[in-house]
Amino acid sequence: MKTWKKSAIAMAALMSASTVSVAQERDQIRIVGSSTVYPFASYVVEEFGATSRNPTPTIESTGSGGGLRLFCEGIGAGTPDITNASRRMKPSEFDRCQENGVENITEAMIGSDGIVFAQSAENDDLNLTREQVLLAVAAEVPKNGDLVENPYDNWSDIDSSLPDREIEILGPPTTSGTRDAFEELVMASVSEEAGYPGEYTDVRSDGAYVDSGENDNLIIKRIQENRSAFGIFGYGFLEENRDSVKAASIDGVEPTTENISTETYPVARSLWFYIKKAHEGDVVSGIDGYVSLFMDDLMIGPDGLLVEEGLIPLPEKARRKWQERVAERVNLKRSDLTK
């Protein structure tokens, strides 16, 4: 009986010891955050691992909000060093960071992401408002204070100034981040003005909106063949196919690199990441190498590797500004976020 007891105690001790000895510094950078930034960040992560002597950082796609929640949990090896976001940090998130001792944060803007509403290049130029797009794709539209099934078959039914073309829209499926952004930036943002009782993001399923898979090349091919159809996809694909397709202006603004990166174009968002300064050197080494590789023109410049992956680079001046701010590790202030 005695040896039995001893070994049981030894085993319990061993188990607790193995869990206690965890609080040590890490040698791997930990990154969390947005799934939109994830393909770019993981590209940089791999490049960093292969071209430096640091171990490859780990990167987890948790969504912007999830990433900021983990990031602001506190200081120490158990919390991430960097979080990616496809929107700016909210003041409430900043406050939570401060409360938990994450005081010095550096903000980095890496580029933008725009969503275009494109048609065959043979068609006339077109200007659509977000409200018109909403009425074309929504499952139900407001009529005399009620929501009724979408009755519009032609664009001219929505507004007589629009061409007499059948409504046919090829767009991303619900699993896509582009679809999320489209629903948020086009549908939800104008649904109340358009007469819906609240935010409305249901897309019609009567054949006018066609889920076209994640393959944006296929959408481009189909809108070339079918002149009445519109396609919804990321700006990167428009740029590559300028000769065959062109984009409608939205609310009077053309989707150009310039307009997207300055957010004048309404269906655009900027991409960010946030660095926890307290972790640099103390908790993990190599953050500086990773961050400077990410902010290098080699990555986010107009001819950078990430542009090939679909990133819209910042305009020259803004890029220099952000590169400088990041290099100097300027502290993020609450007033920056409320502007």
Place this chain on the structure above:
Amino acid sequence: MSTRRLTGSANDPHIRRRYRAEKRFKAYCIGAVGIAFAIIVAFFTDIISQGYTAFWQHQVQVTLEYNDRSARLGQFALDSDMRDIASRGATRSIPLEMEDNPDLMGTTDQRWVPVKAEIDQYLKHGHDLPAELRQQVDALADSGRIQSAFNTRFFTTGDSKLPELAGIFSAAVGTLYVLGITLVFAFPIGVMSAVYLEEFAPDNKLTQTIEVNINNLAAVPSIIFGLLGLALFINFFGVPRSSALAGGLTLGLMTLPIIIISTRAALRAVPDPIRQGAFAMGCSRWQVVRDHVLPSSLPGILTGTIIGLAQAMGETAPLIIVGMIAYIPEAPSGIFESATVLPAQVFTWASEPQQAYVEKTAAGIMVLLAVLLTLNATAVFLRRKFERRW
């Protein structure tokens, strides 16, 4: 009428109806087996036909030049027309190589490197390529400078954003670590709990409650164990997120009830006369368990454990919660390091947009299935070989 029913003649309409019903029922059952079999065949055909191409890969013969420019950026080691064909992964480590070995400066090296994934896909499946590049690739293939070879890299490297470099190795190592921890955690606790409940515990309200709860625990959805693991191991004990330790302990929680239940079944299968015989010889209860009951029930215990581990190995849901579904290209070298596992790797590849990941996904599934079938076959073998019937 009544006499005919008693004789049970084959012409009796009732009997004929019963025979017909039996035949129909048999046909339905055969149909069910047929459907199940067809699904399995369709599944395997689909996976294998999509995945087998991933085990081969096209390579191109290039000349690497070690000079001033390639010491700064590896791409410059290649001719400019090769830069569009050879994988970027083949050259990016050149600056580090040259730093380690300064003698390389000024030399050249000829070697086979993987081609870019789009070109590999073009050569394998005829996927689209720009016309100019296509001519270039065709010319190289005709002159024998592009060839297809067994893709050893798939088994020796980890995940990559460049599909031509992506491999399953780090996920396989991660799985080993995780299963090792699951085994070390769940096996002793599970077996000891089962021995106590089966051999020592009195039969009262308390032990009955414990029994019912263990049985219920085995039916709890795995995602809930993930949440428990997050709260207990990561938030309370401070185990690093994404680490093999966090994943292994979480899966251990999930496997524990399976091991307890199968161990109890194995112990119960040992006939009582063996225990009574040992008691009659003056053995203590501990000696009975150690020298007689445990040895003869060991095959059953191991079988249950292996099946529990196989189930844990295919699990993904709880691992999402503890952060193991992440981009982790390097194999972990310890239990505190970030790791990923085979099913997580399959999941990651399945969500990549590039065409080349389709075959990687299928190949990953093939590797996962092969390991699972091996584990289950081991369990069957152990049971057949060592199980004793009384």
